[in-house]
Amino acid sequence: MSIAVTDLTKFYGTQKALDGVSFSVDKGEIVGFLGPNGAGKSTLMKILTTYLEPSSGSASVNGQAVLDNPMAVRQSVGYLPEHNPLYLEMYVKEYLSQHAQLYKSPKNRIAEVIEQTGLSPEAHKRIGSLSKGYRQRVGLAAALLHDPEVLILDEPTTGLDPNQILEIRELIRNAASSKTIFLSTHIMQEVEALCDRVIVIDKGQIVADHKLSELKGDQQQIVEVAFDFRVEEVALNRLPKVSKVENVHEFTYLIHFDTKEDMRSTVFDFAHDNGLKILQLNQKNKNLESLFRELTNPGK
Known part of the structure; x- marks a missing residue:
């Protein structure tokens, strides 16, 4: 098992950011960790990467407890935080060389990750001169340098343009061939494009944990229909197997079956x-x- 979390709780003062969170991730899985802003995603990731300590409960990565063996956990995890902390005045190769020394990675790994992440055209430039997309590539290259068994990626495509998003997704997809990936995001398309399982957190609690194929298999059918005249919703609700009717625009209705x-x-x-x-x-x-909206509906 790559990641195991049991009854994990985290307080910031009197505010409870995580409330009895439990789940596990098997080796080789690509898991999307979904939740609205402030749901507790980044807090959990910081605990898994030993940047924060839990208030109670336990967590382990590759069999190493985050509280008992933090150095062993860091050695087996590649972490790309939401706000990628780069030294903008450093050159790409210089920055990666510094990381390689910290992890005692062989020097040839620098060239390998530069090639792997498509950084070759920018490898001799200062990080501050790079686009946001290439800066994310630098962060991902640093996370891959020590060839970790687990990649923990916190909002890896935030702030990127559509082309850059596709490029970073492809890099993550390629890395997934040999690693366990735990990917935090609030972008549903990210999960659909990359993951085979989704865990949803809301207000510090896990509200869903499913294979993506299971969610798709359980989908309701929705019929969108536009009539030439307004129809009373009560009449549409009398149709067989109807669960909900929405009047979305003038004479247009969404009928859920x-x-x-x-x-x-x-x-x-x-x-x-x-x-x-x-x-x-x-x-x-x-x-x-739409499933995400239902699970994290603030009015529920």
Whole structure:
């Protein structure tokens, strides 16, 4: 087991940032750690990387307890924090050489990670002159230098443009072939693109822990329909297997069905029986983003 967390709690003064968190990550898994801002994601990652101590509970990485063997944990973890702490006045190779010395990594590893992370064109430049995307590459290269078994990445694509996001995702995907990856984000597309499992945290507590395939398999069906006239929602709620109806825009409705059966024919029949014309009729699936909103709804 790569990561084991048991009943972990963390207080900042009187504020409880983590509240009895428990989960485990098996070797080779790519796990997305989802949650809204302030949910406790970064706090947990800092505990796993020994930057913070828990108030109670336990955590271990590669069998090493974060409180008992912090140096062993650091040696087996590559960490890219949310705010990548780079020395902007240093050159890329100089910065990576410094990290290699700290981890006692062989010198040839510097050239290897520069190649691995696509830094070759920028390797002789000062970090301060690099784009945000290339700075993230430098942080990822530093995390990979000592060839860790576990990569812990906290919001690795925050602030990047769409092209840079795709590039960093590809780097992470390539690294995942030989490592366990624990990836914190609040971007649903990030999880869908990279992960095979998702853990959702809200207000310091785990509210979901599922394989991504399980979430997709449990999806409700949503039919989006636009009529030529306003329809009373109570009439649509009488359709079979309806769980919810939303009037999203004028004569357009989202009808949620508790079934995987294609219900568009049922909606078509409803329109025909009530003398309505259908201007638009689409079948949708309940994606990770809508599931996330339900799980972390502040009004629940």
